[in-house]
Amino acid sequence: MTSQSIDYQELLFAFRQGAIQLINEKQELNQINVFPVSDGDTGSNLASLMETILEETNDESTSVIEVFENIAEASLLGARGNSGIIFAQYFNGIYNNLLLQEEKSSVKSFVTSVKLAISEAYQAIENPVEGTIITVIRSWAEALNKGDQIHSLENLLPQALIETKQALDNTTRQLKILQKNQVVDAGAKGFYLFIEGFTKAFINKQAVDKPRERLNESVKIEISETLHRNSSEPKYRYCTEILIDQVTQTKEAIQTKLSAYGDSLIVSINRGKARIHIHSNQPDQVLDYLNTVGQPIQQKVDDMLLQYRVNTQKRAPIALVTDSIADLPADYVLDNQIHVLPMNILIGNTSYIDKITIQSNQFFELNKKQSERATSSQPTLKTVKNLFSFLETKYEAILVITVAGKLSGTFYTVKEAAKHISSPNTRIEVIDSKQNSAAQGLLVMCANEWIQSGIGFTELVERTRHKRSQLKILVSVDDLNPMIDSGRIPQFAGKIAKKVNLKPIVSLNEAGEGTLSAFTFSLEGNEKKIIKQLKKMHKSSTIKRYAVIHANSEKRALVWKNELIKHLGFQPSYIMDISTVIAMSAGQGSVAVAVELGEGADLI
Template sequence: MDDQAIDYKKLLNAFQQGATQVIKEKQELNQINVFPVSDGDTGSNLASLMQAILEETNKEATSVLEVFERVAEASLLGARGNSGIIFAQYFNGIYNNLLIQEEKNSVASFVKSVKSAIAEAYQAISNPVEGTIITVIRSWAEALSENDQVQGLEKLLPKALAEAEQALNNTTKQLKVLQRNQVVDAGAKGFYIFITGFTHAFVNKETTVKSRTYSDDSPKIEISDTKHLNTSEPKYRYCTEILLDHVTKPKAEIQMKLAPYGDSLIVAVNRNKARIHIHSNQPDEVLSYLSTIGQPLQQKADDMLLQYQVNQHKKASIALVTDSIADVPAEYILNNQIHVLPMNILIGNTSYIDKITIQSKQFFKMNKNRSERATSSQPTLKTVENLFSFLETRYEAIIVITVADKLSGTFHTVKEAAKKMTASTTRIEVIDSKQNSAAQGLLIMNAAELIHSGLTFDEIVEQIKKKRSQLKILVSVDDLDPMIDSGRIPQFAGKIAKKINVKPIVSLNEKGEGQLSDFAFSLKGNERKIIHQLKKIHTKNKIRRYAIIHANAEQRAQHWKNKLSEAVGFQPSYIMDISTVIAMSAGQGSIAVAVEIEERGD
């Protein structure tokens, strides 16, 4: 075997076919995903990893080592979820071990490396559990090593695949949750599917691997209502993942520091990069610590509690989606199973997830002494596609209500993602709210009520679009600098306004564009003008409900609540902090009132 050399072109093709196989079978993996939590996303997470590998291995390579280097790098960048990060650490372990081998293209070096990399995969996990992906990885790698008298990978790989299949089937007996649900571990099966495609391509020189269960016209896989009744509600809400560069601490120290913040902790480190996975109720504190030991490049935080509730007891057949600019209470979001696409906030070189890894109060503290202006960006196309991938297997239809198209590119990003769902039978409607902040929040509340009213999909969409014109938001701005810096107020006009100490009242027009609604020379003057406007609206059209939001000005918000309750005769539906994205342009101390009008007058 020592004299046997691996054909790097065959190896590259084998990786591509293994990755393709996993992507094709992602729905099956999602369906059987019950450990460590029943969030039904293992297939989607592994598909994301495999897509990254496909993209990286699409280029020409010149050696076995280069193939593994590309796979290792792509897997660390593309890994998502428990199994994805273990996968990534294992591939990186193989590459690291191959680097120290004298003959890097030989079958012997490959076999030694896949076995030695087992230790690195185990070390990535704070609490390794047998009966999962790690067990099947170990069984496969050890089988390759035990059969090392067999000549060539063409004979080694099929024997190891048979051992891996047996290990996979045994996972059902090793974990009670798998036994109760009569399934194998989803991550373990994902690895088995990968090595199946890898083996068939390498041994048979296949350029296309046919899936056992997938076809383009296959019916949509539904999640059984009773499939996961034995799983429990997650202790920690957010599945948090962060990719770090320029890491200054060893893996063991990172694991020790993060352990108090949650469970399911996995840390994969290689070449000064680290991919961290943790289930936590404090993703903001996790990121805060990691920012001190490296440069965060990517992050995500999936709401496992919402996913669990949808899997266990879906409240409607239509999914409602919005973005984090919509200011609506977190409790309402969870109770009504509303899915939120988070905006991203860039402060310095670090990106934060709006309302999850950063709140508006934190933003003002962090941004206080910075000369460089913070910026925001819409959810990435990949983020939207991942959410759609989760929703399409659980809902008959999806309604997405975005922040005003005139204020953000979110609407177009979501529309692009919806266009790509051509193979899906799930109907998707993307609606430009023509609003933002609490006005968008009130529209979301209306949409949730319409979804539960029993109307048809088309009737709901029609009613939501009609309701947009019955919403209004008025913002009292204290500090003009953020409005000038963000371009909401022209610099020339802003400088004049600052000189004469003008306090503007900002609103949105019918197209969703920002506009100066009125102004006063004091915050009290603003307050009087806004209350007067709302009294007139209530007298003419009747205000159905309203909400008050603020940018780190809770006392003033409570004062406004008392004044408005007296003016219109009832309490606001809610009071809450403004979204960080809106806070960036509205500035600290801003107060806003959003109202929903019962009906328009002539």
């Protein structure tokens, strides 16, 4: 065997061209994605990985080992989905094995490392399935290692690419679901596309193509209905991915513990970081455990069940979107196919996903252990763009109802993302609810009922805008500190009320700003004033429906419910915990009532 060296600049160039080749074909990968779940996002996930590699390898490398180190680190940070994490583990495996080689820049060391790394890729998967990306990776590595003589990568790569293509084509015969849909495995094809671009660039020394889309643009998800019509409903609802740092447990220990929470488990660990992928109904419990073995630094959760139902049994031609501050029962949201943009909560060094990886009752326990105040942030622009990219392929129009613009930047983020809707036939409207919590939830409920009744989009938007003025939320708060600290109520008035121990009713004005009124000296007096206001509203304009919400204070909320039934004469539409973001500002023990009034409402 020769010890011919690899030019590190040519190697990096080939890696980057392979990444671009895959990014350019991500839509096709989404279309053929039927295994393990028909969620149509394999291309999007692999494109996200490749975009991260491109972003993280802009700086000049000075050696082959440095190229692989940067690729390995970037892939661990950018990996998403089953195939993405296997990809990342394989790249990390190549780097780890290359470190053990005497000649780290030789062709011999490279081909040896790509073969040895196969075992690490397999180890990342709880139950390896042949006929997927892992099979094609193995075929490529073994093809490079055939024969006793290793001359140059220019001689080895073309034949290896041919054998990789054969392995890819064979995946259709290896898995029944692929054979039924007459497609190759999407992850396997993603790896082949990368290797194809890598090979052509390394041999020809020319760029294979330019990226057809800007980096960080929304990743368009296009799913073929005909390909997916035979897919079954997913057993587990959430595709959960978490990146943790400072890992203290072995891969085997983490796999053993997490296997009880779902399936499709993949654990990739390198240099103190771990990328976890699992399909689960309990993403909050998955994160609870991972908090004990390391520091979570990234999270991503996709609602596979909602995506499946939209793909197979869409309820209406208009998509309804809100954010997680809108308090609505989880079953109602799923059953009515309402799409929710999650807010983010930072507690200590960990960022959580509202109502997914953290619930409000968990928040209060976690927050007790922190010296710094927890903070929240609106969904990222990329998150919103990605959702719109999916929705515009499924719906004729999209209505978004956000939390009050005076309370959050969500409205403006969504408005910006809406500019990037690419389909000229998809109408979109973003409405500032000028409400929050259950009042926002009741507005979403009204809009959903109108959508289900079949009204046109223009009338839907008009009704929704008009309905905003007929909603009201009244909040009883024991401790004003959280609202003062978060800026949800006027600082001056809040501090005065706190100083003399007054218990005000907290609400929102017509612009969606926090206000204080009806000051009392006790919670009991505060509650009586709220009941009195609601009775007056009901008498003047009729309360059509109402909801009771609370911040980890179910007992107090149930007392309110009984009082309201007695005075209003009917049951609340729902009673539930408030969102974590609202819990942060309302404080533990808070209880609120949101009402929808009829025409001619006197909101007081």
